[in-house]
Each structure stands twice: as structure tokens, then as C-alpha cells.
Amino acid sequence: MEKELENLSKEDLLKVISSQQKEITDLSKSSSVKDEKIDYLESQLAMYKRMQFGQKRERFEGDPAQTMLPFHAEPAEVEQQQQEVKQKIEYICKRPNHKGRAKLPAHLPVEEIEIHPEGDLSQMICIGREITEELECEPAKFYIKRYIRYKYAAKDKSAVAIAELPERVIDKGIPGASLLAMILTGKYQDHLPLYRQKQIFARENIQIASSTIEGWTRQALEKLEPLYEQLVFDTKAQGYLQVDETPIKVLDSDKKGAAHQGYYWVYHAPLEGTVLFDYSPTRGGIAAVPMLGNFKGYLQTDGYTVYEKYGKKKEVTHLACWAHARREFEKSLDNDKQRAEIALLMIQKLYAPERKAKQENLNAEQIKELRLVESLPVINELGKWIFQEIKNTLPKSQIGKAMAYAYARWDALSAYLYDGNLLIDNNLVENAIRPVALGRKNYLFAGSHEAAQRAAMIYSFFAICKKHQVNPFLWLKHTLENIMSINHKNLKDLYPQNFKKSAGL
Structure with a gap:
């Protein structure tokens, strides 16, 4: 349901919220409406509002009442701003370096630049040196790899010898393995579409057609x-x-x-x-x-x-996933905070042994023993609580759905206890x-x-x-x-x- 709602535009989602609010109001006025229907709609409305106004992702909406910026600042303001910039630059230049900076990677090549004092040093001796390091980079370097194969012929011209070309990714194509690796890594690892990579080539005055880059990508992938x-x-x-x-x-x-x-x-x-x-x-x-x-x-x-x-x-x-079960109860906080928090606290206790096992680097047998001692009692307690509470819970309420989700999959949720190699969730x-x-x-x-x-x-x-x-x-x-x-x-x-x-x- 949430995945489908994420695809709605802001206007459509607001319409859904408005419709749900109206329906709740109408139903509340009707004496024949069941409490179950109202509770269900209120939980749905809370979910929609959380999707629209919650912290799932940042949203920016401009203020229609905001005035336009002026095209030019007043001369006095310009002079004042320039003076402030000058003072800021002087302060930054005099500010001491941060003593806690990170160490530079030892595997990187080093370019050394020697700087001697100005003036006549003939009557002076060097007593030491101070070293300051910066981390620098060069943009991707494009170059041409040219294979030159020499031909040899027997003196009697009975045979001709020439070295074989190394295996090439695209036969008779111009891209090398490193260029193709860069393109594929850019697109599928760094999420850089091919048209943006084409722009990078263009900045280096390398003009390559979009269809050509697409063809290179396809052929490189086929090799895998x-x-x-x-x-x-x-x-x-x-x-x-x-x-x-x-x-x-x-x-x-x-x-x-x-x-x-x-x-x-x-x-x-x-x-x-x-x-x-x-x-x-x-x-x-x-x-x-x-x-x-x-x-x-x-x-x-x-x-x-x-x-x-x-x-x-x-x-x-x-095996089921405790992370998914936990999410269902998290959604219930707006519907039934008291019972949702009880469930979430008990699920939190299930994750404590998992953290302990990771911190102490336990093996599979040790993890299984730890879970049987610390996790099994919590699972039994949570199971009994859900069994009792679900009888007095509206099935269509969000807390009812959360309990039903866990109750229907209880054996699968408990199955990770069988073996220490198994994981508690699908994360x-x-x-x-x-x-x-x-x-x-x-x-x-x-x-x-x-x-x-x-x-x-x-x-x-x-x-x-x-x-x-x-x-x-x-x-x-x-x-x-x-x-x-x-x-x-x-x-x-x-x-x-x-x-x-x-x-x-």
C-alpha cells in the first residue's frame, strides 16, 4: 500500500487526506456506524499524514507571498559587504590549523615540493625542515593506448610473422577495459546516467555519440x-x-x-x-x-x-523478518500508542543479543546458545501477550493488523532460533x-x-x-x-x- 501511495503526486495525496477526513466526519455523525470503521479510517488517515508531512524525506514548498530579490544592491551595501569579506579572509588566513585532522592514506603516491627561504643562504646551514601535507586529486585522465605490432618476414619470403593483439573487450572497438569499467561503475554504482557521462567526455573535448556509449555499455555487460x-x-x-x-x-x-x-x-x-x-x-x-x-x-x-x-x-x-514485524507496530503508534510501545520494547529486547553476538564475535553455536537463554523467553512473553490482546482488538485497526501480521507468522518469526547462522531479519x-x-x-x-x-x-x-x-x-x-x-x-x-x-x- 505504501509503495503505491509513494507514486502519487502531492495534490493526489492531499485529495486522499481530505476525502478520508470528510468520510470520518460523516461517519462520526451517523449513529449506526461501527467504531471499527472509524478506527480503521483514522489509522489510514494518520498513515497518509505521516507520508505527506512526516520525516520520510524532506519537502520544500516555496512561499507564494515571497517578494522578488532586487536586481542590484545599493553602493553602500556593496562597499560594506566587500569590507566584511576582506576581514573574513584575513581571519581565515590567520586562524591556526585544526590539530585533529585525519591521517592521509599511506598508499597514495606523493609529490614533493621543496621550498627554501628567499635571500642569500650561502652563510647559513640547514638545521631541519617542516612538512605540511595536502590531499589533492586530478580529474579522470583520458589517453590513447596504441599497439604497434611489427611484422617480420623470412628472407626467402616464405612466411610472415606478427604478434597477436591482446584480448580486447570489444573487438575492433575503441574503448579499453578501464574506460568501460569507468562508464559502468559510473552508471550502476554512482548512479550517473550515460548522458551525464557524455557531458564529462565533452568537457575533455572528446565527442562520443550517445548511441555509441550505449552500445559500449551493452557489449561490456554481455561479456559478464x-x-x-x-x-x-x-x-x-x-x-x-x-x-x-x-x-x-x-x-x-x-x-x-x-x-x-x-x-x-x-x-x-x-x-x-x-x-x-x-x-x-x-x-x-x-x-x-x-x-x-x-x-x-x-x-x-x-x-x-x-x-x-x-x-x-x-x-x-x-523464516520471517522481525524488522517487518517491528515496522507494523511502529505504524500503530498513532493508533494505539500504549500497546504499540509494549510490543516495540519487547522486540527491542530481541535485538540486544544480536548486538552482543556481533560485538563479541561469537560463533554459530555460541549465538544459538545466547538466543536460547536471552531471546527465547522474550519471544514466549511477546507471543502470550499478542495471543491475549488480539482477542480484544479491532482487526482492521493498525494495531490489529500489526498483531495479525506477527500472529500469522509466529513460527517463521521464531525459526531463526534453530541455528546461529540464521539472521533475525531481512535487512x-x-x-x-x-x-x-x-x-x-x-x-x-x-x-x-x-x-x-x-x-x-x-x-x-x-x-x-x-x-x-x-x-x-x-x-x-x-x-x-x-x-x-x-x-x-x-x-x-x-x-x-x-x-x-x-x-x-
Whole structure:
């Protein structure tokens, strides 16, 4: 519901709020209206107001009564401002340096600039030196890599020899691996659309057509297909997966003038630290069949009904997410603050052992024992409280929905106690999805269903880079340079986590 409301314009959302207020007023005047309906509408109205006026994101609205700024300031004001600027500059120049500045990275190259006092130093001796360091940078440097291959011929002209060209990412194309890595990292990691990157090239007097850059991007992504297919195979073999999905708009040739609502299905393997994005045109259950059709093990998801089918399979143990349960009670603070706070405090107690386990770096067995001692009693107490309170709660109220959400998934919410390797919530897979949300705000949509799937490949590997603290540009450059010549048996050496080990990072 909230995802759909986020797509409404401000005017439409205000209309919804106004409509809800009017309906509440009308219903309150009618003696035959049930309290349940009023309570439900009030909770919905509170949610709409929180979406419109709350702190979910900053909103700026100009003041229509604000006057226009003058085109010119008075001469006296200009002179006064200039004097203030002069005094400010003099103060900044005399102000002592901050003593607590951060240390500069030791791995960076150093350019040394020696400065000697002015005047005649022939009668003086050097007694020491003072060193001051600054962190500087140069903009991206473009250069041409030119391969010159010499030809040799036998004296009798019976044969000619010439060296082979190194493997190139795009055969007969002009971009090198580092340029392609920069373009892909810019778009999919730093959320910089291709047209903005074209502007960067133009500032360096490098004119490249938009269609050319798009072609380079497509061809570079296609080179990653074998590695992505290996990732799909390895992900299917995992025994513990977290799953979530997120929308992506896609231009569809069958829907002229409109974008199709597609979805990225994201599979996170916590034990291996890998992430897989898989594109599907639909959010229906059939989209997960390729990955979950034969899945066996622990499956952790939110409350989306599609996952229930897979969670009920005999070979699957379905885990729910305590973060989602907590959010439902958080929404209830405007509806029933007293009971919502009771639930939130108990859920907060469940997270205390998780923090303790992380701080003390406990192993799986120790985590399981800690949870049985500290978390299980809290779960039992919260379960009994919900069982008692839900009987006296209006089902359509927000607090009623929160209780029903947890009550219906109680076994799945408690299942993380089975093994210390299991996580209490689905937050890690949600974190992996965030770059997609940022990216689609910049480039808005994928050009086709095929383009969306190609983007899924690079999103997968960049998410793994982030989890293993690997520089995505360096990894992608290395991979593009080697993926065409590497032995297929060693293909997994190109995974970001394995690249980190081989590079000694």
C-alpha cells in the first residue's frame, strides 16, 4: 500500500487526506456506524499524514507571498559587504590549523615540493625542515593506448610473422577495459546516467555519440554473462537464502508511450556473502520459479504472499523478518500508542543479543546458545501477550493488523532460533536493493526487458563488491581484461571476493 501511495503526486495525496477526513466526519455523525470503521479510517488517515508531512524525506514548498530579490544592491551595501569579506579572509588566513585532522592514506603516491627561504643562504646551514601535507586529486585522465605490432618476414619470403593483439573487450572497438569499467561503475554504482557521462567526455573535448556509449555499455555487460550464469548456479545450491523484490520501470515496445512495471528479484546468501539480481516482467509467483522451484533449506522473506507457497514446501524452513514485524507496530503508534510501545520494547529486547553476538564475535553455536537463554523467553512473553490482546482488538485497526501480521507468522518469526547462522531479519537483502532505488531516480527506466536483465548482472556483482569491500572499478577492469581468456574451470576466480584475495586487498 505504501509503495503505491509513494507514486502519487502531492495534490493526489492531499485529495486522499481530505476525502478520508470528510468520510470520518460523516461517519462520526451517523449513529449506526461501527467504531471499527472509524478506527480503521483514522489509522489510514494518520498513515497518509505521516507520508505527506512526516520525516520520510524532506519537502520544500516555496512561499507564494515571497517578494522578488532586487536586481542590484545599493553602493553602500556593496562597499560594506566587500569590507566584511576582506576581514573574513584575513581571519581565515590567520586562524591556526585544526590539530585533529585525519591521517592521509599511506598508499597514495606523493609529490614533493621543496621550498627554501628567499635571500642569500650561502652563510647559513640547514638545521631541519617542516612538512605540511595536502590531499589533492586530478580529474579522470583520458589517453590513447596504441599497439604497434611489427611484422617480420623470412628472407626467402616464405612466411610472415606478427604478434597477436591482446584480448580486447570489444573487438575492433575503441574503448579499453578501464574506460568501460569507468562508464559502468559510473552508471550502476554512482548512479550517473550515460548522458551525464557524455557531458564529462565533452568537457575533455572528446565527442562520443550517445548511441555509441550505449552500445559500449551493452557489449561490456554481455561479456559478464558467463560469470553471471555461474553465480546463478552457485546461488541455487545455497541452503540459506534471503529474498526480496523491487520495482523497475522498463520501456516496452508493446506499450507505446508507457513504461512496463518490471521487478528485480534479489537473492542474498548470507553465509557466502553473495547477491543475485534476477529481472522478471512480473511480480507473480512464477517469477521466482527459476531460483526457488527446487530450493531446499532456509528461506527468509517478508510477508509477501508469493513466498508462502515456497515456504510451505517440505524441504524448506520458512523464516520471517522481525524488522517487518517491528515496522507494523511502529505504524500503530498513532493508533494505539500504549500497546504499540509494549510490543516495540519487547522486540527491542530481541535485538540486544544480536548486538552482543556481533560485538563479541561469537560463533554459530555460541549465538544459538545466547538466543536460547536471552531471546527465547522474550519471544514466549511477546507471543502470550499478542495471543491475549488480539482477542480484544479491532482487526482492521493498525494495531490489529500489526498483531495479525506477527500472529500469522509466529513460527517463521521464531525459526531463526534453530541455528546461529540464521539472521533475525531481512535487512541485509534490503540493503543490497538500495542502489537500484537510487539509480532509478536518475535514469528512471531501463530501455528494454533485455537491458533490465543485463543491468541485473552488474547490480549483482557490485552488491558483492560492497559486501566484501572491493573497489568495483578495479574489480570490473580486471574482470573485463581476463574473462575472455580465463579457463572455464577457474571462472569463479573472477568473483569479487576471490579477486580481493588474489589481489591481496
